[in-house]
Every structure is written in C-alpha cells, then in structure tokens.
Amino acid sequence: MTLEKILQSQGFGSRKYCRALILDHRVSIHGKPCTDPNASFETTGLVFSLEDRNWTYRDKLYLALHKPAGYECSHQPQHHPSVFSLLPQPFIRRGLQCVGRLDQDTTGLLLLSDDGNFIHRYTSPRKNIPKTYHVTTVHPVDDGLISRLKNGVTLRDENIVTRALHCQANTHRQVTLVIAEGKYHQVKRMIAAAGNRVENLHRAAIGGFSLDVSLPVGHWRFLDETDLASLDTPGTM
Numbered sequence: 001m002t003l004e005k006i007l008q009s010q011g012f013g014s015r016k017y018c019r020a021l022i023l024d025h026r027v028s029i030h031g032k033p034c035t036d037p038n039a040s041f042e043t044t045g046l047v048f049s050l051e052d053r054n055w056t057y058r059d060k061l062y063l064a065l066h067k068p069a070g071y072e073c074s075h076q077p078q079h080h081p082s083v084f085s086l087l088p089q090p091f092i093r094r095g096l097q098c099v100g101r102l103d104q105d106t107t108g109l110l111l112l113s114d115d116g117n118f119i120h121r122y123t124s125p126r127k128n129i130p131k132t133y134h135v136t137t138v139h140p141v142d143d144g145l146i147s148r149l150k151n152g153v154t155l156r157d158e159n160i161v162t163r164a165l166h167c168q169a170n171t172h173r174q175v176t177l178v179i180a181e182g183k184y185h186q187v188k189r190m191i192a193a194a195g196n197r198v199e200n201l202h203r204a205a206i207g208g209f210s211l212d213v214s215l216p217v218g219h220w221r222f223l224d225e226t227d228l229a230s231l232d233t234p235g236t237m
Ligand code: URA
Pocket: 101, 102, 103, 104, 106, 184, 185, 186, 187, 188, 189, 201
C-alpha cells in the first residue's frame, strides 16, 4: 500500500493532508524519513512514525478501556466528557465506536472497535455473551436478593422475565452478577426489580476476557488474538 494511503487508512486525515505530511518530512518508516507519498510498503507489522510518535499499522482496531466514572459512551456527550477523549485522535477519525455502552457512572471494561461486524457480534442480545458486573448495593444483600436475580425478575416496562446467568454475594453489600443480554440500564433495573438499588457498578469481564488489574483507570490497551478469542469463552465464574 502506498504511504499516503497507509496514513489515511490509519486516521491521519484526508489523502491530500497525508500527502502533505509526507512531503513535509514528518513521516519515517523503520526510523528512516520517507518523503515519497507513493512509496509502497507491506502493511503487516509496519511501524511508522509521525513526528516523534510511533504507530503500528492495524487493519482494524480492537481496544479495551478501563472506563472511569463520569464519562459518557458517546461521540456527542450531553453532561460529561466522552470516553473518546481518552483515546488517540486518529482512532476516532477512523471510526472507533463503543461495543455496547456503559452508563456515565459505571466503571470498568469497555471494548471499542472500528470493525462493524465485531461491534454487531458483541452487542447483539441474541449472541448471549456473558457480561460480569460487580455491583455494590445501597441496602444489604440477602439470600432473597440472590435467588430473585437467579430465578428472574420482570423489569419495569417489560413483560419478559430476565434472569442472571450467575449471581453470588461477595460481601454484605456487593454481588457479582453475570447477565447475557445487555439491555438498557439492565443491571440497575434488575437490582431495582429485585428490591435493592445500585450504589456502584463495575464491569469486570465480557465472556472470558477480564479487565486487567494492571490497567489503570482511564487507560486503554490493544486486544491481541488471545484476548479476542477469550471473548467467546464463558469465563471462570
Ligand atoms: N447495566 C446498567 O444498569 N448500567 C450499565 O452501565 C451497564 C449495565
């Protein structure tokens, strides 16, 4: 692929703008300046730098973000900053989207991608991908709460019973809840329907992929092949 097309595909701007960046001596390949916009490179594993920052060519983006509280999962946030403000601008320009949404006050694992098929696959309620949440409740947790969540509750404005795939008490005010569907405000609505309220909500895992404890709040990382494969496994709960 030509260098100007490579830069354009990676979100650095229009073809004309990328051409100008190259002619302006601002791009290097494998550490050597390249000023020919039509120079052709094999893209697999290609590392290029724009000014002093290195980038690896990626056909598609797959990211995990440790979402902080107080951020909205929208490109046009209403009341809080956007999660996209935590990610590099070129990723946003190439069409990065959230894979499902977390509420502004929910923390934890948020996947992002620019691969439409991937986004569809992991947001479709029919795929039954388990999502694991740690829920801190306002009122103490008792056996009744756990069994109501396991047996199924009827959410407000819905006639169908929604069940936890798994639910266990961790402390007297915290449960781990695994759900399959991913409906709007599902965890908060399930906990309310079961007679309690959510104080804090944290998503710990999607399928068998858990948020790394070493990924600080507000930071992100790329998903590798093993991470992507683990999304389709049931997890360890
Ligand atoms: N369920 C909720 O109620 N909120 C979230 O952010 C995620 C799941």
